[in-house]
């Protein structure tokens with residue numbers, strides 16, 4: 385029988401779909417009976433969905449332009465460095 | 466570097482690298498656009514400082530450009546580039562805070578139990594009920610709240626979508642360590658976000 389601690393340990397690989405079919409069935413069975421773990425898995429999944437659906441990590445103002453600028457200057461001056 | 470247009474945008478990183486190696490400088494611009502965010506935030510996870518991170522970002526891309534002739538496609542370009550950036554950032558870090566860098570790599574207490582505290586369910590789709598900028602800001606804060614070793618893994622795996630193997634290779638850690646850190650990082654990020662997305666919270670606003 386799978387216990388709550390096992391779910392906590394497996395949640396990451398469950399969400400990455402890196403577990404065996406038998407393990408998945410055991411986990412699903414546990415989740416049907418244990419609201420605590422169901423919430424844990426659901427909210428962790430939601431966390432990952434949110435993180436990937438957002439362009440969370442835009443660059444601070446001007447960073448991109450200054451980077452291109454410096455690279456352009458370097459290219460103009462040739463590979464002298 | 467002018468816009469190279471839709472054609473270059475559809476090329477893979479590796480095809481772009483080959484173009485750069487044949488002297489096509491615009492192709493490098495496309496690579497920069499594609500990877501500047503991941504490289505910057507990776508560096509920022511190590512240095513925690515915008516000015517230094519920006520400088521190291523520039524140094525990293527300059528170094529990549531200088532050494533692009535050595536890139537042989539044994540790893541993905543993204544992994545190769547991230548490794549350069551991590552290396553540059555760590556050199557900077559050692560210069561400022563000698564002795565501190567080593568302790569960050571210790572795999573201390575990673576096997577100790579983590580007990581999630583916040584366990585009420587979330588609203589069905591927080592992204593539809595909370596203003597977009599607020600969600601983005603919360604996610605940023607969640608990522609920044611993670612301790613460095615967890616943040617690095619989280620940024621590479623869940624923000625940049627590198628594979629576990631690529632993440633391990635980029636950080637120079639084992640695959641089991643990568644998985645352990647990723648699990649911990651995800652649980653910590655979830656815990657940070659939970660109070661803001663709880664189903665009992667007032668609809669329409671994140672609790673800030």
Ligand SMILES: [Zn+2]
Pocket residue numbers: 387388391414418420421422
């Ligand atoms: Zn349970």
